[in-house]
Amino acid sequence: MSEKEKIEFKAGRELPFSVPDGYFDNLPAKIQARIQAETSASETVTENGGWVVTFRSQLAFAAGFAFMAVIAYFGYYLSRPVSQHNSRHVGTDYVEIVSRSISDFEDIDLYRSIENRKKQDTINEATREMYHRYYIRSNNCITIIDEKKEIQP
Amino acid sequence: MNSYSDRELLEMFRNCETKNYAFNLLMRKYQERLYWHIRKIVISHDDTDDVIQNTFLKVWGGLESFREDSQLFTWLYRIATNEALTFLKKKKTKFLLPLVDVEQQLCKTLESDPHIDGDELQIKLQQAILKLPEKQRIVFNMKYYDEMKYEDMSDVLGTSVGALKASFHHAVKKIEKFLEED
Numbered sequence: 001m002s003e004k005e006k007i008e009f010k011a012g013r014e015l016p017f018s019v020p021d022g023y024f025d026n027l028p029a030k031i032q033a034r035i036q037a038e039t040s041a042s043e044t045v046t047e048n049g050g051w052v053v054t055f056r057s058q059l060a061f062a063a064g065f066a067f068m069a070v071i072a073y074f075g076y077y078l079s080r081p082v083s084q085h086n087s088r089h090v091g092t093d094y095v096e097i098v099s100r101s102i103s104d105f106e107d108i109d110l111y112r113s114i115e116n117r118k119k120q121d122t123i124n125e126a127t128r129e130m131y132h133r134y135y136i137r138s139n140n141c142i143t144i145i146d147e148k149k150e151i152q153p
Numbered sequence: 154m155n156s157y158s159d160r161e162l163l164e165m166f167r168n169c170e171t172k173n174y175a176f177n178l179l180m181r182k183y184q185e186r187l188y189w190h191i192r193k194i195v196i197s198h199d200d201t202d203d204v205i206q207n208t209f210l211k212v213w214g215g216l217e218s219f220r221e222d223s224q225l226f227t228w229l230y231r232i233a234t235n236e237a238l239t240f241l242k243k244k245k246t247k248f249l250l251p252l253v254d255v256e257q258q259l260c261k262t263l264e265s266d267p268h269i270d271g272d273e274l275q276i277k278l279q280q281a282i283l284k285l286p287e288k289q290r291i292v293f294n295m296k297y298y299d300e301m302k303y304e305d306m307s308d309v310l311g312t313s314v315g316a317l318k319a320s321f322h323h324a325v326k327k328i329e330k331f332l333e334e335d
Contacts, residue, residue, distance in 0.1 A: 003329040010332055011278035013298060016263075016271015017192055024188070028180040031209045032173065038210070 159225040194237040198268040281331035293324040
């Protein structure tokens with residue numbers, strides 16, 4: 001007797017399972033109802049902007065990405081270093097150390113410094129007349145500070 | 154009612170006017186074979202009910218493009234097997250269960266499902282089958298209960314006839330050993 005026959009002899013080939021009464025009579029109707037429900041649902045979706053549903057996951061991803069970009073931008077905007085001066089002046093604020101030591105300072109150095117300005121000013125020559133110029137003499141150095149007036153258009 | 158051949162059913166299905174009727178006939182022709190095939194894999198009646206409904210929904214969606222390269226019933230078996238295995242995988246993922254625990258759960262279902270009514274030896278055989286690796290289990294069920302030809306099984310499972318024979322041989326040996334233990 002083969003092993004398969006031994007199993008068959010011991011346990012038979014009957015399955016120990018049963019189904020509720022009338023199960024197989026009702027199953028096709030149940031499945032066809034599901035098919036109809038799914039078909040009409042997909043038709044409704046197609047009529048009412050099917051592309052939105054089709055690309056729903058992509059749209060959700062894009063919206064999430066845009067949201068994160070906005071958050072990142074505001075985070076950067078709020079945490080960026082802010083100049084102590086008026087931001088409109090930052091581009092042309094100008095500080096030059098003329099002399100490290102007050103004892104070595106001579107007026108001629110200051111005049112030379114003013115004459116040979118290294119500043120790359122983006123404001124045209126006409127507006128330069130509007131600068132206030134400050135010369136600061138502190139304990140151990142002399143500085144020149146140019147500060148630009150606000151220019152009205 | 155079930156006197157239509159598969160070819161006739163397919164022709165009727167491809168005709169819009171008789172599509173629903175043909176599908177109804179097809180379900181009535183194959184529902185029991187597919188139900189029992191799925192039931193042997195997922196054990197519980199309620200789970201089988203879910204899986205067979207999903208199977209026929211897939212069949213509805215794919216039948217129009219069925220190319221008749223294989224027999225209709227092997228194509229249906231293939232869909233049913235895939236649906237049942239997918240169901241078990243989902244169950245495993247959903248409850249974060251390792252494979253062994255899925256088998257234990259199926260064994261518990263054997264004891265608790267209200268639609269189990271076999272004798273002790275039949276239940277013991279099912280327990281032995283549940284101890285087999287998934288593929289061997291399906292091969293054993295298809296050969297032992299459904300008496301399917303190896304060529305058809307090969308078509309359903311995409312495995313060579315030789316491998317299926319070896320698989321069945323190993324399964325029988327393991328089951329026989331399990332039954333002899335008590």
